[in-house]
Amino acid sequence: MRSIKRLTMAAAGAATVAFALPAGVAAQGAPTFGMEPAWQVVPARPNLVFAPDRIPDRAAVLRAADYVAAAQIADMARHPLPLSTGGALDSAASNWVAATFYVGAARLARVSSQPETLRFLTATAEHYNYAMRGARSGKTMLNADDIAIGDLYQELYARRRQDGVLMPLQQRLDYSIPHLMRTEETPALVWWWCDALFMAPPVMARMSAITGDPKYLIAMDREWRRTAGLLWDKQQRLFFRDARFLDRTSANGAPVFWSRGNGWVLAGLARTIEAMPADFAGRNYYLDLFRQLAARTAELQGRDGLWRASLLDPAAFPEPETSGSGLLLYGIAWGVNHGLLPRNRYVPAVTRGWAALNRHVLPSGLLGAVQKTGDQPVATAATDVGLYGTGAYLLTAMEVADLARGAAALPVPQPQADSEQVIASTTPQPPAPRTVTGDAERARRAAEMTATAALAYDPAVLGRPATIEPLTPPTGDAARPRAIVHYAPERLDDILWENDKVALRIYGPALEAKEPPSGSGIDVWGKRVRWPFMQRQLRFPNYHVDRGEGLDFYDVGGSRGAGALGIWYGNKLWTSRNWATHRVLDTGGKVARFEVTYKPWPVDVVRRVWETRSFALPMGSHFTRMVSTLGSDDSKQPLVVGIGIGKRKTAAGTGRVVRDQANGRLTFHEPADPGHGAVSITVAADPATVVGFAQDADNYLMLVRVQPGTPFAYYTGYGWDRGLDVRSAADWDALVAGTRFDFDAGR
Known part of the structure; x- marks a missing residue:
């Protein structure tokens, strides 16, 4: 032996x-196979006596x-x-x-x-x-x-x-x-x-x-x-x-x-x-x-x-x-x-x-x-x-x-990267096969290893090319937080609006023509930067992929999304198609403002309605204020408007709905998306006009009584738990509770 x-x-x-x-x-x-002998060497025992009543020497x-x-x-x-x-x-x-x-x-x-x-x-x-x-x-x-x-x-x-x-x-x-x-x-x-x-x-x-x-x-x-x-x-x-x-x-x-x-x-x-x-x-x-x-x-x-x-x-x-x-x-x-x-x-x-x-x-x-x-x-x-x-x-x-x-600051930073020399000296390498014996075989082995290093593709050469191209952070004025509206004919007439907190969009006539039956639901985007990013994200064919600043992962489908409306009649929600005309009122400053119209749409066979709606999103707010005026040529009777939030179901469940008639609020804490987190959405209207709540196959609804020809104001807002300011449903509830809403449609 x-x-x-x-x-x-x-x-x-x-x-x-x-x-x-x-x-x-x-x-x-003897050491276990694969264990280095140096690891069995115990250094001389130092002095382990420490005084119990004073701070010991660091060394x-x-x-x-x-x-x-x-x-x-x-x-x-x-x-x-x-x-x-x-x-x-x-x-x-x-x-x-x-x-x-x-x-x-x-x-x-x-x-x-x-x-x-x-x-x-x-x-x-x-x-x-x-x-x-x-x-x-x-x-x-x-x-x-x-x-x-x-x-x-x-x-x-x-x-x-x-x-x-x-x-x-x-x-x-x-x-x-x-x-x-x-x-x-x-x-x-x-x-x-x-x-x-x-x-x-x-x-x-x-x-x-x-x-x-x-x-x-x-x-x-x-x-x-x-x-x-x-x-x-x-x-x-x-x-x-x-x-x-x-x-x-x-x-x-x-x-x-x-x-x-x-x-x-x-x-x-x-x-x-x-x-x-x-x-x-x-x-x-x-x-x-x-x-x-x-x-x-x-x-x-x-x-x-x-x-x-x-x-x-x-x-x-x-x-x-x-x-x-x-x-x-x-x-x-x-x-x-x-x-x-x-x-x-x-x-x-x-x-x-x-x-x-x-x-x-x-x-x-x-x-x-x-x-x-x-x-x-x-x-x-x-x-x-x-x-x-x-x-x-x-x-x-x-x-x-x-x-x-x-006292050291928190959080504690991650350790600095080691030098190549430290990495090499602290990374054990596997030994050569036992068959490598004799000068000739060792020389052949050395040549083989040299060829392997020279011929193998090295990802480090290209710095790990990615299938997902990240957004390059903007510089100069482009990096300035601001509230913007962007009409996007390059994306089938979408209208995008965002500030330093949230990013949203609605769909236009070009998409309606290409993908019927497109609708008037409101889409929300996950956003994790203060500057506008939606236009840059839309440059990529797949803007549903997070490139470092956020993404569109919310699926509006046939629902009202985050706060679009319809007419509630006969236990059914009657909705418009995509916006028909638009006008940008203010962009690039402290408030993003625009206005759209919707063509007449039927409410069963009893009447037709149409709508003009203005949108205003100020800096620092998660909420877009909307003022809607509904017209009707068949009747002057009041309308019951259903302001909706799209239902959502994932492997994490069906989410949680909070109905608050006293304060005129409807909140839906969506179930988490496994890849992208969860969104909490709230719509708010004048409590004096709220007549109840309902739901259909696609939406949770807050019902509001309005008079045709008379403007009414309401709000929609959301928080994303992987964004900048809202990390949980509780955070969102606290934010909503602390928000003051102005329902005077004349302002």
């Missing part, structure tokens, strides 16, 4: 055929972190990788156990002088081809535990900018969005246990930060609130682990609140908030929840600086436990470092806890007193270890190292 002190190139994955291990490594056991903290990380990597390198990693506890697995270590190790690798940490993380990600467990069923596809490793892939993508690093994760998250955004409440939650709030939400929030697409953050927000709504105890200011514990009590009669469970939530809040834009509509909810949970758990810290497994019954398991303690310490230290928690109150808790945590680093360099995997408080031995405990230790270390600095 060959000596374990010498490994072939294939076994070590190194750049030379054979090499000797450093002295002393052999005694620790000393980093030495401790490097040591514990290296010891953990060495231990992982000695354990074989099982084909199925779900229950693996000590190897470089793809499950949450190891993923929590990767989260902490990746933060350390940003500042560490030891490149082996990043090299090990890269090799692990390469081993799993940047993929996740759980492809076998819908339930496992949504399992937050299996998404936790996504943070490692995001970290490597941020540092390397290699497209393939992010693709599998993005596909998995895209699969989850319709389920997280469901409008119909379900008995079961996607994130039904509190640990999940550490595993998946930070990954989703970070995906929005990396891609610039808010859909991941918005979807995360929906399910987080559901989970918190079930598991957050407002009185105790703590999280239950899951629904089974809502009525469970400990031996002393107190509710069972698990230290590590609440640590998962506090640490998950920190990681989520640091990726959350400062203007995210729901951000204050997370800040408030973070402060409450941090304050409450700090009250329960033991005198030795650590927490007990059962927070309200410390006598049940009186021994210190480091995984829950590490997560809680990380969260509290993070809150101090980002100005969310007062330093004078919380720094003593952090320094006391950091000193205590280091007293549990075993002679092997592994963190001890780590409660085993599970779902509730249990007894823990001083020698118990776990990768997730080490991950929590490293996260805490990164914050303790920064305690001496001032």
Whole structure:
């Protein structure tokens, strides 16, 4: 048998055929196949004694972190990788156990002088081809535990900018969005246990930060609130682990609140908030929840600086436990470092806890007193270890190292891209096949690799040509926010109008001739820039594709769309065709104004009506004010006008309708479109004229009584949850409630 002190190139994955291990490594056991010998080298143990009453030296903290990380990597390198990693506890697995270590190790690798940490993380990600467990069923596809490793892939993508690093994760998250955004409440939650709030939400929030697409953050927000709504105890200011514990009590009669469970939530809040834009509509909810949970758990810290497994019954398991303690310490230290928690109150808790945590680093360099995997408080031995405990230790270390600095701004930017040299030195390369032996074969192999590099198509040469051409941001006056009206004969007589908030259009006679029966519904566009973009978007044959500034994804079909009208008679809505004439009144300034007419159309066989309507959209408003005058040559009797919002049904449900006759409003919160998010639409009319509500196959309707020949004013407006100002249905409801409508048609 060959000596374990010498490994072939294939076994070590190194750049030379054979090499000797450093002295002393052999005694620790042979590395697992594919693990580099350098990963089994544990550096000399630094001084791990920290004073509990003062902020430690940054360099000393980093030495401790490097040591514990290296010891953990060495231990992982000695354990074989099982084909199925779900229950693996000590190897470089793809499950949450190891993923929590990767989260902490990746933060350390940003500042560490030891490149082996990043090299090990890269090799692990390469081993799993940047993929996740759980492809076998819908339930496992949504399992937050299996998404936790996504943070490692995001970290490597941020540092390397290699497209393939992010693709599998993005596909998995895209699969989850319709389920997280469901409008119909379900008995079961996607994130039904509190640990999940550490595993998946930070990954989703970070995906929005990396891609610039808010859909991941918005979807995360929906399910987080559901989970918190079930598991957050407002009185105790703590999280239950899951629904089974809502009525469970400990031996002393107190509710069972698990230290590590609440640590998962506090640490998950920190990681989520640091990726959350400062203007995210729901951000204050997370800040408030973070402060409450941090304050409450700090009250329960033991005198030795650590927490007990059962927070309200410390006598049940009186021994210190480091995984829950590490997560809680990380969260509290993070809150101090980002100005969310007062330093004078919380720094003593952090320094006391950091000193205590280091007293549990075993002679092997592994963190001890780590409660085993599970779902509730249990007894823990001083020698118990776990990768997730080490991950929590490293996260805490990164914050303790920064305690001496001032408060850092939020959100936290993604790490800078690595240089080509750093990428090359921290990316293990596969060895040559074992058949490559002898000088001649090695020379042939070298020539083959040279030819492969020269002949293969390199996407980087063209900078990744895209099938979707992005809009180039305008410059100069074109980038000035303004309210515009554009008559578009190039798009079959559409009339477009937009301001710094919204973009809409109606259809003209050319489209009516080409695509009968075209109609007079109002179309809304998703818009995420302040300057006008619709004309530039329409230059592309497929303007239903988002090119970075917005798109038309709303399907008017045969409906009234967002606020067009018809005549309600005989339990049926009678509508006009496309506009017949138009006149632009004001464009390019503070208000977009135009006027259109509609040719007469029949109302059953009893009368004909026609309409003249003016439109006005001011800057800063989500609402277009319309003044309509209806004519009728067959009768002077009042008309009942149905102002409509098109019905919508998707895989996410049928949406939610709110009818408010007292205030003259009809609102429809549409179900989410899986690819493009959700729109909320409100029409508003003078409450004194509203006679009720109705619906037909295509529309929800607010019924308004009007007199032919007498102008009446009404409004239509919308918010898009992936746009600039409205991130949720609740945001839209608040905006509508705060809007003043003027129904004087003479103004």
